[in-house]
Amino acid sequence: MAAASKVETEAGEAAGAAAPALDPEQELAAYRAMLLIRRFEEKAGQMYGMGLIGGFCHLYIGQEAVVVGVRMAARDSDQFITAYRDHAHMLTCGMDPKRVMAELTGRRSGYSKGKGGSMHMFSREKNFFGGHGVVGAPAPIGAGLAFANRYRGDGSVSLTFFGEGAANQGQVYETFNMAELWKLPVVFIVENNRYAMGTSVERSSAQTEFSKRGVAFNIPGLRVDGMDVRAVKAAAGAAIDWCRKGNGPYLLEMQTYRYRGHSMSDPAKYRSREEVQKMREEHDPIEQVRARLIADGRTSEDELKKIDAAVRKIVADAADFASEDREPDPSELWTDVVM
Amino acid sequence: MTVNVLMPALSPTMEQGKLAKWLKSEGDHVKAGDVIAEIETDKATMEVEAADEGVLARILTPAGTENIAVNTPIAVIAGEGEEASSAEVPAAPAVKGEEERKGEKERAPPAKGEEASSAEVPAAPFAKGEEERAPPARGEEQRPPARPAPAPAARPVAPEIPADATFASMTMREALRDAMAEEMRRDPNVFIIGEEVAEYQGAYKVTQGLLQEFGARRVVDTPITEHGFAGLSVGAAFAGLRPIVEFMTFNFAMQAMDHLINSAAKTLYMSGGQINCPIVFRGPNGAAARVAAQHSQDYAAWFAQVPGLKVIAPSNASDAKGLLKSAIRDPNPVIFLENEILYGRQSEVPNIEDFLIPIGKARVAREGKDVTFVSFSIGMSYALGAADELAKEGVEAEVIDLRTLRPMDVAAIVASVKKTGRCVAVEEGWPQCGIGAEIAAKVMAEAFDYLDAPVARVTGKDVPMPYAANLEKLALPSIAEVVAAARAVLYR
Numbered sequence: 001m002a003a004a005s006k007v008e009t010e011a012g013e014a015a016g017a018a019a020p021a022l023d024p025e026q027e028l029a030a031y032r033a034m035l036l037i038r039r040f041e042e043k044a045g046q047m048y049g050m051g052l053i054g055g056f057c058h059l060y061i062g063q064e065a066v067v068v069g070v071r072m073a074a075r076d077s078d079q080f081i082t083a084y085r086d087h088a089h090m091l092t093c094g095m096d097p098k099r100v101m102a103e104l105t106g107r108r109s110g111y112s113k114g115k116g117g118s119m120h121m122f123s124r125e126k127n128f129f130g131g132h133g134v135v136g137a138p139a140p141i142g143a144g145l146a147f148a149n150r151y152r153g154d155g156s157v158s159l160t161f162f163g164e165g166a167a168n169q170g171q172v173y174e175t176f177n178m179a180e181l182w183k184l185p186v187v188f189i190v191e192n193n194r195y196a197m198g199t200s201v202e203r204s205s206a207q208t209e210f211s212k213r214g215v216a217f218n219i220p221g222l223r224v225d226g227m228d229v230r231a232v233k234a235a236a237g238a239a240i241d242w243c244r245k246g247n248g249p250y251l252l253e254m255q256t257y258r259y260r261g262h263s264m265s266d267p268a269k270y271r272s273r274e275e276v277q278k279m280r281e282e283h284d285p286i287e288q289v290r291a292r293l294i295a296d297g298r299t300s301e302d303e304l305k306k307i308d309a310a311v312r313k314i315v316a317d318a319a320d321f322a323s324e325d326r327e328p329d330p331s332e333l334w335t336d337v338v339m
Numbered sequence: 340m341t342v343n344v345l346m347p348a349l350s351p352t353m354e355q356g357k358l359a360k361w362l363k364s365e366g367d368h369v370k371a372g373d374v375i376a377e378i379e380t381d382k383a384t385m386e387v388e389a390a391d392e393g394v395l396a397r398i399l400t401p402a403g404t405e406n407i408a409v410n411t412p413i414a415v416i417a418g419e420g421e422e423a424s425s426a427e428v429p430a431a432p433a434v435k436g437e438e439e440r441k442g443e444k445e446r447a448p449p450a451k452g453e454e455a456s457s458a459e460v461p462a463a464p465f466a467k468g469e470e471e472r473a474p475p476a477r478g479e480e481q482r483p484p485a486r487p488a489p490a491p492a493a494r495p496v497a498p499e500i501p502a503d504a505t506f507a508s509m510t511m512r513e514a515l516r517d518a519m520a521e522e523m524r525r526d527p528n529v530f531i532i533g534e535e536v537a538e539y540q541g542a543y544k545v546t547q548g549l550l551q552e553f554g555a556r557r558v559v560d561t562p563i564t565e566h567g568f569a570g571l572s573v574g575a576a577f578a579g580l581r582p583i584v585e586f587m588t589f590n591f592a593m594q595a596m597d598h599l600i601n602s603a604a605k606t607l608y609m610s611g612g613q614i615n616c617p618i619v620f621r622g623p624n625g626a627a628a629r630v631a632a633q634h635s636q637d638y639a640a641w642f643a644q645v646p647g648l649k650v651i652a653p654s655n656a657s658d659a660k661g662l663l664k665s666a667i668r669d670p671n672p673v674i675f676l677e678n679e680i681l682y683g684r685q686s687e688v689p690n691i692e693d694f695l696i697p698i699g700k701a702r703v704a705r706e707g708k709d710v711t712f713v714s715f716s717i718g719m720s721y722a723l724g725a726a727d728e729l730a731k732e733g734v735e736a737e738v739i740d741l742r743t744l745r746p747m748d749v750a751a752i753v754a755s756v757k758k759t760g761r762c763v764a765v766e767e768g769w770p771q772c773g774i775g776a777e778i779a780a781k782v783m784a785e786a787f788d789y790l791d792a793p794v795a796r797v798t799g800k801d802v803p804m805p806y807a808a809n810l811e812k813l814a815l816p817s818i819a820e821v822v823a824a825a826r827a828v829l830y831r
Binding site for chain 2: 123
């Protein structure tokens with residue numbers, strides 16, 4: 001654990017109270033990426049309310065800094081995989097918002113031709129491996145992507161996301177064991193949004209510090225302010241670097257918060273309005289960047305408004321596209337079952 | 340008092356073995372626990388320990404003797420002070436035929452008073468592993484039940500094999516190993532992963548020699564962690580590798596079911612055709628012998644129900660080799676159901692380079708005109724055995740080996756039933772929603788007008804597998820049941 005402690009210290013220093021500043025271009029890119037997620041998810045929520053999106057729909061609002069910060073530290077050849085709160089991961093991996101939204105509406109131009117829906121979407125081209133509906137399943141699958149990376153020696157790292165609720169699944173620990181045993185290049189990213197559906201961390205977890213969940217397997221871990229995109233990027237950068245150097249897996253606990261319910265059908269009565277309001281006012285990941293950009297003086301309100309408008313247009317176009325696109329041809333029922 | 344030392348079983352499926360060497364000579368004093376001999380099978384070598392103290396009075400089986408049936412006396416240990424030469428030499432039992440042994444098992448056990456005295460009861464020696472340790476309890480091989488074996492080195496009847504092919508006799512175990520080795524030589528993306536597949540050489544020795552040829556990068560021992568390594572292998576397959584995942588038995592695949600179904604089978608569909616999962620899950624399936632309910636289940640029907648999977652269950656070495664090679668090359672997840680009882684059975688495999696058998700094609704294992712038997716895997720033993728029985732009374736049964744359960748070659752079944760008008764489905768699995776139920780439905784839908792009798796099913800009984808030998812035998816199908824079912828559909 002000596003080596004692990006060292007990295008923890010380095011990453012901790014890098015990502016600690018004074019998270020290293022992003023340069024203005026990076027701040028703007030992060031702002032734009034997070035805003036796209038926020039507006040996209042708000043639109044998805046509206047469309048769900050209108051009946052255009054069916055089934056389960058899990059929104060990422062409040063957690064934007066996590067996936068955006070990790071993406072900023074990754075390479076295009078690194079794989080991303082997560083569970084069902086996945087729209088943001090797809091947008092951040094560069095998947096087309098129109099086709100993501102069209103999948104949500106179950107239309108033929110969706111990434112899965114309308115056959116996967118909100119929880120099951122993939123893009124081999126963008127190295128996004130889903131989009132999985134089963135809690136905990138992304139952990140071993142993500143380690144398997146890392147197994148392939150190590151097998152090929154291609155230097156890629158698997159960025160494997162799951163929630164703190166999933167972190168109580170047995171298969172996660174089976175995966176931790178193999179990942180460390182075989183030194184797989186995988187960063188496990190626990191998005192701790194404090195509620196596994198309606199069950200708070202305190203009510204579900206004997207060890208609530210998820211960064212310590214790898215200790216039994218000698219996997220170094222770090223707890224990160226997941227509302228601060230700078231801290232996320234710094235921690236992810238150190239973890240990815242650790243993996244890329246062949247040191248094995250790394251565990252990041254991203255402390256974050258979802259503003260909406262677990263899914264669209266969850267009224268979130270298990271927490272107070274004040275708790276949500278406090279997070280929004282004091283820790284909002286987008287507002288933090290916006291405030292820094294303005295305070296920095298190098299970015300004007302007008303510039304940000306232009307970005308806001310551009311993002312709104314992308315989302316409006318995606319919504320229009322997804323509303324107008326046709327449903328899949330009935331013949332698609334029988335395709336893609338086997339190759 | 341003299342005690343016979345019997346040929347021990349190294350594993351519950353062992354029927355016979357070789358006496359490799361004697362470590363003691365006649366006249367030597369032995370103590371309980373002393374290693375007196377070494378025996379071997381194709382799987383392993385083990386030491387025979389003396390179970391009693393005394394003098395090794397007689398060696399009945401010279402070193403180097405092969406094919407010694409389990410429980411044959413191989414030596415006599417005489418008590419202290421007894422004349423070695425006075426020790427009574429037991430008559431070595433001839434190796435009994437399967438039917439004979441079955442007959443014995445059917446007999447009721449002796450009543451208390453009738454039990455033979457201890458002097459006459461041979462003491463079973465302990466077999467202690469040396470070169471190869473006994474497989475762990477999880478993977479322990481089982482003594483074969485009284486189940487029919489096909490004629491040795493049966494030449495497979497299959498359309499894929501040209502008339503002028505030459506053959507090599509091998510066990511299904513060897514055929515499976517060869518298939519994997521050939522595909523690993525051909526494609527660097529193919530690797531094998533599972534419990535005890537590498538250094539241990541396979542719990543059932545199916546992966547024997549693969550570690551030595553391909554190294555630890557491609558022959559990967561896992562912790563005991565089915566859910567985890569199944570999911571991990573699915574991820575590796577998503578990334579373009581071609582894992583062969585060995586489950587020590589499919590009973591343990593239950594722990595991994597979520598990844599087999601939700602991750603492997605469904606992702607191609609859920610991704611609109613983008614993410615395929617080229618993976619083979621293989622291992623012994625179904626009842627072995629005397630391992631009771633949690634280790635004796637046929638999952639054929641479970642997997643065969645799932646769209647997105649292909650399911651294969653070969654009955655002989657030739658099909659096992661040709662189909663496993665095809666499975667490894669297939670771009671889809673394939674469930675490859677082997678059978679422990681069949682691992683050691685010899686049959687002829689054609690000497691054809693790159694011998695591939697197409698997935699989804701049944702074969703007519705035996706032609707006939709009176710009744711169609713449809714079976715797969717070890718069920719073929721009952722079907723072929725019953726066909727032999729019926730032939731004696733002039734009934735010609737046609738026997739179809741499905742080989743692949745999904746996609747099922749319904750056309751082959753229907754073509755045969757149109758000829759015979761009668762159909763019996765044979766499997767070791769449970770009846771409700773079983774493979775036989777599916778066959779009955781398909782035949783009814785596609786050959787109703789040709790049927791002269793309702794389709795009959797011979798299946799494992801609708802109970803968890805019992806442990807007791809007699810109950811286990813009752814729980815499994817039998818040749819007699821297949822014969823009876825055939826007579827029923829023939830109204831004879």
